Amino acid sequence: MPAPVDPTIPHREHPRREDDVIERIAAIVGQRNIPARERHIGDDAAVLAPFAGEVVISTDVAVLGVHLDGDLFSLEDLGFRAVAAAVSDLAAMGARARGCVVAVSAPAGTDLEELHRGMAEAAILTNCPIVGGDLSSGRDVTVAVTVVGECPGGGAVLRRGAMPGDELLVTGPLGRSSAGLRRRREGASLDDELVVAHRRPWPRLSEGQAARGAGAHAMMDLSDGLGLDLHRMADASGVGFELVDVPVALGATFDEAVSGGEDYELLIATNDPSRLRMVFLDRGLRSPRTIGTVVANPTERTLHGAAFERRGWQHQW
């Protein structure tokens, strides 16, 4: 969208033209090997070769100062995390990533190239090319990433399919990201292993596709923490749960594991956990960890027999 009405945003003395800025950014985020049938950055829209099966789409917005502390982390971190968070939504459906588009607004003087370098890094590592984008002025640095993917053969895994008797599993120990944030606040360097877990979260794309292939009943990512997301899955499925374990990552606290969020591990419900483990093993993936069982009574939500309260961070308006 163009033609501003009231450009209240101060400009630099030698402002750069939008087309020039976009060209420089395109050089950062653009792919080297674009398939012959595809057209990415540079047109009104991107064109992708036909998808196999269902089309999966999700959007995620990240705001500097809300989702990431600009004093402790860089714009590159913001960009990486924004793309990783969106890709994780594809993982949570068991989809294969096909591409993403990035919409950025930022004040004059923002290092847009640094921001886009972070996005490009995540896009390359997750094999989810940035195929288009848009730029605007604005007071906040805001990044909205939209990902599209495909489920060959169909069967995207929803939240609402958990059945009584299903086993509940997670793809890894929890709390690393939250612990990393705490350590960074305490002065740890950007290279600290847990701080890196916060700066460079890893979407579980391979695990999600493996779980879909293994016939999982329900799945979601733990972006807002087990304490909130497990309740969301239970709500959507109309069930309860009995937890026997919350796997706490090395260096994290129990609270961080339950309500920290942003680990992007997957939560899976299945009636055939041995098949799930077999498929994970076959694909060279870390074995998922059982955390409990789905029960029919939707009000029964426990850990070691005690109530497991809904908790985790939410935006407020």
Added chain:
Amino acid sequence: MPAPVDPTIPHREHPRREDDVIERIAAIVGQRNIPARERHIGDDAAVLAPFAGEVVISTDVAVLGVHLDGDLFSLEDLGFRAVAAAVSDLAAMGARARGCVVAVSAPAGTDLEELHRGMAEAAILTNCPIVGGDLSSGRDVTVAVTVVGECPGGGAVLRRGAMPGDELLVTGPLGRSSAGLRRRREGASLDDELVVAHRRPWPRLSEGQAARGAGAHAMMDLSDGLGLDLHRMADASGVGFELVDVPVALGATFDEAVSGGEDYELLIATNDPSRLRMVFLDRGLRSPRTIGTVVANPTERTLHGAAFERRGWQHQW
């Protein structure tokens, strides 16, 4: 994305939980008749039934105070325009709309329901359902809309296909949106016909598909105005142009027609304009208007033989 680091955004005394807000918004934007194979709002990602042919995707960001003056227009207008602008990018490729996702950030106290009513209105009118979204706190009201569509049989129309000798056409007279903004600033009511053209721009989806069907060589929407967008098409195609006419809308000035932008009329280059007109006629669409011819020399860019300068608004950083 979740778990804020430093929630500097002031909260209301009785803040509403994110899940509650999302539920109320979902009731506004959600479709009544979701196809049985599809899953829209409420999961990690939306699932759409398989697309026919190429997948077309584009994202557009709109910021209140940059793209729309909040003193003269409403949040509903911002929402409508944001969706319409994104859908227009599908029109510009000749694609059929399949759905969109909306990422919103806004400060506490923003009437998110009003904003989403505007988006829902545009989504219904353009038959491009809102299938998902995300919400965050932020200082600006920012809306990033991502649309996905399909080109059955392939052949999305790019900017770069214009050939020397092609006729250049537009789908309607230009400058209405810009004239409407001027009239609103002069005190015209929100019901004024030109003001409505600014508040409720109409993406030319049917015209775009007709042009693709008629074998157009190149196409784009005039979101930034003919004075900028025609040069972009010429740059992408490595050609020049000789304009013989700029159709100025009733009530608009020549300047508004050339550099106003946001009309979302389509610019089309074709070597078979009579076939184009026939397909438009056959589909009950207003006949496109010839504005000039494509020439081989990329430095020759004229209107009535005089230089046609590149002009139009761009964001600056």
